[in-house]
Amino acid sequence: MKILSNAKINLGLNIISKRLDGFHEIESVFIPIDFSDVLFIEKSKEFSFKSKGIQIQGDIKSNLCVRAYQLLAADFDIEPVTILLDKKIPIGAGLGGGSSNAAFVLKAINSLFHLNLDTETLRNYASKLGSDCAFFIENKPALASGRGEILKPIMFKLNCWCLLVYPNIHVSTQVAYSKVKPKQPEINLEQLIQNSKEGWQSTIKNDFEPSVFANYPLINELKQSIIEMGAFYSAMSGSGSSVFGFFNEKVDASILGDKYIVEQFPINIY
The missing domain is CATH 3.30.70.890 (GHMP kinase, C-terminal domain)
Incomplete structure (x- = not known):
């Protein structure tokens, strides 16, 4: 399965207050854009994650693609998969590339194993992985609030x-x-x-x-x-x-x- 995992930009970003949990209350308009990483996901005998393109630093276990798979594997009886990420969206660029990768892995696993999870359920899983991950589930322009996980369609x-x-x-x-x-x-x-x-x-x-x-x-x-x-x-x-x-x-x-x-x-x- 080949998936394009697109970036987003922020049109406006207001930092409103700091919360007791250490996060910040924000207000921003998220817009999906035509600039993407490429994910390849297939069923496999054992789980593996590899990447090419822009080098990803850090422990593989902390990668959002890996964590997205593990999040669903903890709740559902699904087979291992191989994930190959062709990284094109720069890291530390304010484009949400890692969050997008996580959300698209969730959607791919949902489709690959016919889990039939609805949009709201997928958004809830995505919110556990990152503040703006939930946006990429529907991947439509939205007014974001809270720490970025509360999304309202905007016209x-x-x-x-x-x-x-x-x-x-x-x-x-x-x-x-x-x-x-x-x-x-x-x-x-x-x-x-x-x-x-x-x-x-x-x-x-x-x-x-x-x-x-x-x-x-x-x-x-x-x-x-x-x-x-x-x-x-x-x-x-x-x-x-x-x-x-x-x-x-x-x-x-x-x-x-x-x-x-x-x-x-x-x-x-x-």
């Missing part, structure tokens, strides 16, 4: 080209959160996103940007370059370090040079 129009740039900088989500000062937004994101897209740049913010930009000025420079290229909106995605820009038409990204990972694709939300 707005966005038809544009998205330029996504990864500056080869790894930003630790944990460190990024430690430097943010939570605050209640004056106007909630659900309301702001209904306004004209030409006004988004001055109203829709990512609360991680000030502290991340202070530590990594290159990321801010990259955002400004994208705005100068004609983007009607540009921001860092998640806790960084990827930066994206929305354009009314496809752009020539060669001006950015060849030192970054650059992707460009259409976004069509009705």
Whole structure:
């Protein structure tokens, strides 16, 4: 079974408060994008996980693909599988690549073994693996709250080209959160996103940007370059370090040079 495991970007990200459990209350719009890892999953005599492409650090046992399989194997009598992950989405980029991998493994195991788990059940399993894993179960634009696991369908129009740039900088989500000062937004994101897209740049913010930009000025420079290229909106995605820009038409990204990972694709939300 071959599965495309796509990334996401954050349109706006408000860090509202720190919770007693150590997590933060957030508000963000998650948008799935056409930039994917590739998963290959098959039944096997014994379990194995391998990866190629971008190197994954750390113990295999802690990998979200492995944990996703083990989560279902603990509750259901399923055979071992082999999982091969072709990693293309940068790690530490604010694109949710690992969370996506976990969610798509859950969905693949559900299909492969005919478990007939409904969407809500799969979302509950996904939430045990990571704050934004649940988003990738339905994989549709959503307003995220709580720690990112509470999802509400959101209706707005966005038809544009998205330029996504990864500056080869790894930003630790944990460190990024430690430097943010939570605050209640004056106007909630659900309301702001209904306004004209030409006004988004001055109203829709990512609360991680000030502290991340202070530590990594290159990321801010990259955002400004994208705005100068004609983007009607540009921001860092998640806790960084990827930066994206929305354009009314496809752009020539060669001006950015060849030192970054650059992707460009259409976004069509009705």
